[in-house]
Structures are given as structure tokens and as C-alpha cells.
Amino acid sequence: MKWLELLTVAGATLIAAVTVVVLYSLGVRLTAIAADAQQTSPGIKKSFAYVCFGLCSLAVLFGLYLIIPYFSG
Template sequence: MKWLELLQVAGVTLFSAVTLVALYSLGVRLTAIAGDAQQKAPGLLRSLAYACFAVCGAGVLFGIYLIVPYFGK
């Protein structure tokens, strides 16, 4: 068995999962901060939150692209 490849896949999977969860959490937090009435520039925070959500969505779509064999042809 090729242990180095297994460790590489496990490492990339762990890194990707942590990154996606952190970006989604950051997006939720920025959305909550932007909803606060006392903020001076809620539009900037809301757009940063949407950017975090967009990167999360792109990561999920890329993962689906890698998993589904139909797209790899």
C-alpha cells in the first residue's frame, strides 16, 4: 500500500475541511456584525461575508467535481 499518498490525501482533506469551516464561520460572523445597527460601513462587511460564502461554495463545487467521475471525463 502507498502510505505516503494516503497521508497526503488525509492532510489535504483535513486542511480543506478546516478552511471551509473557518471561511463559513467568518462569513456568518461578518453577516451578524453587518446586521448591527451601530456599524458605520455595513455594506463592506456584508460584501466580505458574501465573498466568504462564495469561496466556500466554490470549494464545495470543486470537491464535487473531483469526486463525481462523470465530470472527470
């Protein structure tokens, strides 16, 4: 039985999903903070939020790379 493979899949799933969700949530939180009225430097918070979203889109691109056999062989 392929228990090891099962564990790998479970682990990879957990790590990948948690990374993406944490990054995106941080992005959402930072946008919310930046939108607050009494914010001293909303620009920086906003740009950090965009960095988070950007990392997420990298993850999506990696997913595309995995899906398209032309790239991943």
C-alpha cells in the same frame, strides 16, 4: 504499506476542511457584525461575508468536480 498515501489523505482532509470551515465562519461572523445596530458601513461587511460564502461554494463546486467522473476523468 501505503503510509504516504495515508498521510496525503489526512493532510488533504485537514487542509480542505479547515479552509472551508474558516471561510464559512468568517462569513458568518461578518454577517453578524453587519447586523449590529451601530455599524457604520454594514454594506461592505455584508459584501465581504458574501465573498466568503462565495469562496465556500467554489469549494463545494470543486467537490462536485471531483465526484463526477465525467469532469475529473
